[in-house]
Amino acid sequence: MKKLGFDNEKYLQMQSEQIQNRISQFDNKLYLEFGGKLFDDFHASRVLPGFAPDSKLKMLLKLKDEAEIVIVINANDIEKSKMRGDLGITYDLDVLRLMDAFHDVGLYVGSVVLAQYAGQPAADTFKNRLEKLGTKVYLHYPIEGYPSNIQYIVSDDGYGKNEYIETSRPLVVITAPGPGSGKMATCLSQLYHEYKRGVKAGYAKFETFPVWNLPLNHPVNLAYEAATADLNDVNMIDPFHLEAYGETTVNYNRDVEIFPVLNAMFEKIVGKSPYHSPTDMGVNMAGNCIIDDEACCEASRQEIIRRYYNARCDQRQGRGEKAAVYKIELLMKKAGVSVESRAVVGAANQRAELTGEPAAAIELSDGTVVTGKTTSLLGASASVLLNALKVLGGINHEIHLLPPIIIEPIQRLKTTHLGNHNPRLHTDEVLIALSINAATNPAAELALKQLSKLSGCEAHSSVILSQVDENIFRRLGVNLTCEPKYESKKMYHK
Template sequence: MKIGFDNDKYLHMQSEHIKERINHFGDKLYLEFGGKLYDDYHASRVLPGFMPDSKLRMLLQLKDQAEIVIAISAGAIASNKIRGDLGITYDEDVLRLMDVFRSFGLYVGSVAITQYTGEAAADEFRHHLDSLGVPSYILHKIDGYPSNIEHIVSDEGFGKNDYIKTSRPLVVVTAPGPGSGKMATCLSQLYHEHKRGVSAGYAKFETFPVWNLPLKHPVNIAYEAATADLNDVNMIDPFHLESYGKTTINYNRDVEIYPVLKAMFERIYGTCAYQSPTDMGVNMVGNCISDDEVCREAGKAEIIRRYYTEICNIKKGLGSKDALYKIELLMKQAEISPADRKVAVAAMEVENQTHQPAVAIELDDGSIIDGKTSDLLSAPAAALLNVLKELAGIDHEKLLISPEALQPISRLKKNYLGSNDASLHSDEVLVALSISSNTDANAKAAFDQLPNLKTLNVHSSVMLDEVDEQIFKKLGMYLTCEPKTKVK
């Protein structure tokens, strides 16, 4: 993988900038973390070299000063809202995040349940947290939020919320996903801290859009594609331009809410420390791009992947035609099309030749390895074996797993497990390969190449079964599929 981002520089620069912001306010800083604090795979795709846990590792440099508050809305708990990339509910993800943060040595202080209106499921979740020894606090849904400033910033608004007890100068407010009430949690705390005589500040950590990249930079366009379902729009920050005469990039929701936030700060403190929504941010990611061209190409590739994801979601009944239309417009802005995805073109060429589902994988040098459907192997399984042979320098004519080892698995599926498809999935073939690696040198050499599959692009000429799809994701490969279930 070509590297376009200096991760070490980022870890140092970002932590130092946050320290500066803490010192600016004095007693305490509430830092709203937009996006994912952990496993930020979008950032690692569009900024090659950015590690998915970079933001978490950056916080480790501040761990003696920081504590984490995880926000989750009562509505998300009651509706069993699912985090799409992981397939788990938001409340399950809160518990997962607590374990992850603690395993890194970070202090998780509490959980804030926001927008509460008496949901029984939220009460049950609080009882569960209590049984785990995790403090939780209730923040109520406030009538007129966020426009009725006079009511919100009063004892009848923020004043009715629980005061979240914190003990460290940096309070990081994060959440399982959007709409969790992170900003409201921070603002409520500022109100309560002020009443207690504590000088607390607020800042926002939002990786995208990157404020010091051009508006139409592919990395910023890729952010719009990633949030097409939310209809986020990148835009020049008019408040920053007016105040400083400098062009910076933000997005519509932050720009729209800024006058409200400014009014809230002025009502709480009598003044506002920030002249623009960009001022509120602390993100240094744009300063750590080491190769702009690499990141531009990565951004373009991500936009196309988002197109395939959305069109397949529509086929599954999960996507949005409006989101797809927006992504198509974004592709035009970036001057790209689905035909620019080499693996997609290659997979379709193989399907057209064989009239069977096909999978193509692109190596780092740009070469393409394909996998064809056979009576014994599915296309994903064949593609994985072929690419492992290529990476290990093994002749493609050599068998890594003997047919005698694979055929009993096929018979088991068809004769005893009731499967209509006797060809082997990628997980079954990888298990067989791992067993063969104990006795066969070639199988071991191929098996040892599994870590090198990470970040390789993959395309299937049909939508894959969930088992195969998850295998590619777990291997860290960038998978897309055609929006169909069989060859026409």
């Protein structure tokens, strides 16, 4: 079993108390910029074993009577159909997903902000869609000279042109589908408008990573750099905090670089900046809740390797740049790891070499590595999934969970009627067939009961998998990596 390295309950308590303290420092109005993912924070759960993916959401639920949520999306991201790589959906669709998720748990979503709005047609369409659903939408515009021309930015022609967001609760959480959405600018724009209205509102930043009170080159912080390699983020010592307090803390380059500008904006908006450093702005208690440092270090080293494979596959598929790969290679050296440190990589590639066909491997929570090969009936990912369920259920390897008499009619349906050239079953098709077979086959029923045990397991494929297979592994909570190559030399890959 993987070791726990993080006390989630302690985190929920400390984090909610810290935010309440920050609200009280201002005029009972705090704009809290939420960096990273407000829920489904699987990166945090991977590098801090014990951190629940919905921890931040649970923390907010402790404050739900005081909090409302504003979701910010960059209008340019809507126009470009920017995707969330972890979920495979566009940012605008993710806004709708986020709204549903918040409503389902009883959190109040006050409005949506379209940042950098300049009449983009797709943004207009999305705005109309939201308004028809009864959601308030506010427009924030590009500001010439942002962020350096402070005199202009903090004026009626700068922030003053943005539509004022009507809010009704003391804690306003500003969140977004992804980075670069305009959360900070939205917070500062609101501060400008609030002070014009006589409300002495405050601003704080909730970024889980980098963890400010861990060393600069701690694997948890290196894993954050690997996760943001495409953004060219770099962790660094906060020089402003060091000068103000004589204390060494960690922040990242964008916050450190923008801090003098932010400070000047605060001074122009409120008369005096409440902060001496970027670290001061944060309310992150994660570093205080690590209970097993080595467990978190090892988990983070594995995350860096996963990010390396993701970056290489993104490059192979035309979604990423070489620079991100090179950066993560350097981070792997800093962390003292290589691809050989990931057990499933060698197992999958060795099986592929022996069979001459794509292969896959899954490492179970007890360290057992299970492999699967490509057959005439099943793809490698489907094979390894069934083999893993057999091991978890103590089912004899020779037993067919899906005998050919069940698989072959599905293959005929795919090729004869649905025009599919590949007759082999994908993971989703295997799971549906297994569910049907479980009605009469006790072994299949036992195998199905093992599915939840796959969450948190590691997997590797010797080739890039189809989107269908990737999605199934993601939904099962399996941490998947792939070699950056395709099974065939075709130009079009589904």
